[in-house]
Amino acid sequence: MDLDSLPTSWVITSLATVCSDIKQKTPELDEQLTYIDIASIDRHLKAITEPQLLIGKDAPSRARKIVQTNDVLVSMTRPNLNAVAIVKSGLINPIASTGFDVLRANQVHPQWIFFQVRNQTFIEEMSDKVQGALYPAVKSADIRSYEIPLPPHAEQQEIATRLDALLAQVDTIKARLDAIPAILKRFRQSVLAAAVSGRLTEDWRNDSNYIGTNINMLIPQSWQLLSIDDVAEVKGGKRLPKGEELLATDTGYPYIRTGQLKSGTVITEGQLYLKPEVQKQISRYIVNTGDIYITIVGACIGDAGIIPEAYDGANLTENAAKICNFKKKLNNQYFSIWLRSQFLQDIISFEIKSGAQGKLALHRIKSLPFSYPCIEEQTEIVKRVEQLFAFADQIEQQVQSAQNRVNNLTQAILAKAFKGELTAEWRAQNPELISGENSAAALLEQIQQTAKPTKTKAGKTQQGQLALKPNH
Numbered sequence: 001m002d003l004d005s006l007p008t009s010w011v012i013t014s015l016a017t018v019c020s021d022i023k024q025k026t027p028e029l030d031e032q033l034t035y036i037d038i039a040s041i042d043r044h045l046k047a048i049t050e051p052q053l054l055i056g057k058d059a060p061s062r063a064r065k066i067v068q069t070n071d072v073l074v075s076m077t078r079p080n081l082n083a084v085a086i087v088k089s090g091l092i093n094p095i096a097s098t099g100f101d102v103l104r105a106n107q108v109h110p111q112w113i114f115f116q117v118r119n120q121t122f123i124e125e126m127s128d129k130v131q132g133a134l135y136p137a138v139k140s141a142d143i144r145s146y147e148i149p150l151p152p153h154a155e156q157q158e159i160a161t162r163l164d165a166l167l168a169q170v171d172t173i174k175a176r177l178d179a180i181p182a183i184l185k186r187f188r189q190s191v192l193a194a195a196v197s198g199r200l201t202e203d204w205r206n207d208s209n210y211i212g213t214n215i216n217m218l219i220p221q222s223w224q225l226l227s228i229d230d231v232a233e234v235k236g237g238k239r240l241p242k243g244e245e246l247l248a249t250d251t252g253y254p255y256i257r258t259g260q261l262k263s264g265t266v267i268t269e270g271q272l273y274l275k276p277e278v279q280k281q282i283s284r285y286i287v288n289t290g291d292i293y294i295t296i297v298g299a300c301i302g303d304a305g306i307i308p309e310a311y312d313g314a315n316l317t318e319n320a321a322k323i324c325n326f327k328k329k330l331n332n333q334y335f336s337i338w339l340r341s342q343f344l345q346d347i348i349s350f351e352i353k354s355g356a357q358g359k360l361a362l363h364r365i366k367s368l369p370f371s372y373p374c375i376e377e378q379t380e381i382v383k384r385v386e387q388l389f390a391f392a393d394q395i396e397q398q399v400q401s402a403q404n405r406v407n408n409l410t411q412a413i414l415a416k417a418f419k420g421e422l423t424a425e426w427r428a429q430n431p432e433l434i435s436g437e438n439s440a441a442a443l444l445e446q447i448q449q450t451a452k453p454t455k456t457k458a459g460k461t462q463q464g465q466l467a468l469k470p471n472h
Contacts, residue, residue, distance in 0.1 A: 016144035027056035237316035238285035264305035304339035
């Protein structure tokens, strides 16, 4: 860290200098305790949100480190270096896992330590020092050797107060942004619901008269309520022959797996292929451009979409079915809209629950209802849905961009705080709080002096106790 980039009233020191060691113990069998492990920490909030209230006999062997209010917990394991938190009051006999380093501030503001270990620079530096193959972790000594800027105590308090306010605002903005995707999802479902009920094109049709159906759905008088079997054929895919494996090498015979059937299309990520001789064995089970797919097993039963041109002639997994060979004038995009509407998804969910083994059988797909408008209205519905979805997509892109900026904002604010930029005006207005005995240099000297070993009456050496300076 460059001292020249800091205010002249600041100094540079290490976490080891301003943090004391903490004790460990094995909990008594009948002792009530609050156990804090990695799962207890919310990585986004940087807070302890799910501590476990246990008794000693139920505590894991890693429950050893005694912690207290205002201690800062820092995970030492590689995948969890961003799991940091400051211990709040109200916890009953809190004990942390040995997977944490516990930083107990001495004569510095605990929040100042907390903000330092939230810094991306700290996380990156610790990542470079991780050791071990089976249990990759950073050593406590490495964490404590990390250099930090140290302002005068009063300025630490001022910065902590400002950071609490600024980061709370950032969290509020982030929470609002994070809520928008769910709102857009509901918007898209509302669009689909309006589309398949005829309300989206009511003005185009110039007809607001609706009739009831036997599936508790109103449709325009000019529409028909049919079954999927009335308008198209439903055919299944085919599993890989026993003993055969898919290849990563492109043989010209792609095999579509369930995980590729997403977002109304077939994604190319992780594409695998059939051997030519294997493809001949299952060559009847292919899809063509424009066919409709629908998944029939797995966690995403009922996902539907259109086979794109790039997958014309590809083989389809047995975990999906295709809807093809239309018997009436149909816009396949409208067909996809109907299948993806919440109305039909609810029917599919009911069919699955009432069937065996959580599978959507082909005969059940054939019996599913289908609201059928004329081909001209189908085309108009598709056009309007695409326009509204494009609008939602545009908002989603803007939200993602804003989320990225907000995610970077926390680190930008911390960087300004650690350079003294947040409190430049405050220092000018309060010179007496950052100079003389109130300076950071004086504070550091006091910490170092009180931490020196002293002689007891018995002649034994012991570590001096560091008196905590009251917060201003």
